[in-house]
Amino acid sequence: MLAYIIRRVFQSVIVLLAVGLVAFSMFRFVGDPIENLLGQERTVQDVERLREALGLNDPFAVQYARFLGRAVTGDFGISYRQSRPVSQIIAERAPATLELAFVSGVLALTVGIGLGVFTAIRRDGWAANIIMSVSLIGVSLPTFLIGILLIYLFGVQLRWLPTFGRGDVVDLGWWTTGFLTSSGLKSLILPSITLGLFQMTLIMRLVRSEMLEVLRQDYIRFARARGLSAKSVNFRHALKNTMVPVITVTGLQLGAIIAFAIITETVFQWPGVGLLFINAVQFVDIPVMAAYLMLISVMFVMINLLVDILYVWVDPRLRIDGRHT
């Protein structure tokens, strides 16, 4: 078990170093940093001085090491477009994205598992059939079309919910939250449904097929024969044993939620990190792109690592196998 974890951590570090190399190469070779930092009015001496000050004359490996060292402390340089430290800009935007991702994740998980269990138990009922057909459409609709559809329905036609921005937010000093005001909460509804819908259908279909598999097993039949209540059989015996694949998929989808926040944030003009990244791509703001790449990869690698460890922890069979190999 311990050897397994150490090996996985080691692999993760290698991946991060590789991504760091990509991010650094972008930073160093796409466009000229000097060109972007100094305006039109500059002298050759200015250029040379800045070149020396930024360490652009050092060997590649030294520059890469310095980049990594700074990145570890959260220093990603200065945005070409906003002329402010990238870390500061991202810190301002992060709460919006994280709150959105959190609500979407909770929504996807609770509704997804709930509907999955329901459709598995009432397999042939009309309600379950309708849910399954609707979910098929949900999977094939592109995220941005779902967002536009919701905006049109609830924003333009019914005028129930706000269609852009975060509403009123409360500033807690280091964190801005939309959870504490009614307009903030209302603003969260449409974007989080848009963002979480795909994951919700995915989890639902997964839970359903796993449940159907498990409900066929002998120990479920035995539990029923013992006279246990349906609730106890369905949730304590059956659902528990579907959790291993659900954990894996949910974990991996967590990363996807954060990445796909880019699209949702653009549709709803949500002032988060994703919108920042899209603007950075449009205006070739390399430091912001590099920082976003690094942050996302740290997040993905951490999630993958946690999922792998959780996997072994949840499924005792893997623990025994791990000891042998």
Add this chain to the structure above:
Amino acid sequence: MSNLPDATRQGVEPLDRMEPAEVVQPSRWRSIWDADVTWSFRHSPVAVVAAVVTLAMILSAIFAPWIATTNPFDPASLNLMNGFSRPGVPNAFTGESFWLGTDDQGRDVWSTILYGLRISLFVGFMAVLFALVLGVLLGLLAGYVGGWVETIIMRVADVQLTFPSILVALLIFGVARGVIPIEYRDQMAIWVLIVAIGLSDWVQFARVVRGATLVEKNKEYVQAARLIGRKPGAIMLKHILPNVLSPVLVIATISLALAIIAEATLSFLGVGAPPTQPSLGTLIRIGQDFLFSGEWWILFFPALTLLALALSVNLLGDWLRDALNPRLR
């Protein structure tokens, strides 16, 4: 959508474990295989409908200049007075009627959809072709040569697979914008899009081809080819490649749906096809601005077209996967 890559990845998974087909005379096996597929096609109404829709869209994209009522890229044919005509209702100023309406500049929505379809399909096909060639070559190389070549290729594939392909495409697009001088950006946008989507999508091909190659390379016909002194390149391309093509075909079809949606998403985000060469995604992006003022048709019809296209290609891919999977026969 854009979420779709992961869904399809799951759907495609069984292919990795696909058993090699039974060894019969190649020519006869081929004809039976063809017949099998045609049989299952005829007996799947969903597949037939999907194929008809897809074919109709491809044909109308190819013949767009002849089907379209106006050329939306020719400013001379546009009349600003025709702007915001409702679908099927004669325009209040000019009396002209457009069956799908017009946008703010008086462009006929029907014609812009046809031309948009052209760009969407072109980008989709080219991106899949690019991903296919790259992925198949790297997969063959990794499977046949092995050693450090395999380690490097598959490591890179693993790392890339951890990231959603839309993110990879966005990054490649951003970097390309930085490298290409400003005056060429719009001209090159379509090609950058193709490379970005293609590069984000080669991993599936490489993994499947590598898996199949590992199985094939120990078979007698490959040993024989090696014995008579054929070069490794020739063995890979002439002997192994034809035998690993059927899963590649399935992935290519599903990838096409994904590529079309990826292109639409990127264009919708404003980092894809430029407004001078609008794809379906660009049209939806433009249409979104008019949604609040009630001109729903500018967005609705391109969105419907995109949806129908993506859905039919997806359904075709699903059917093809089932039809070619020996375990389901």
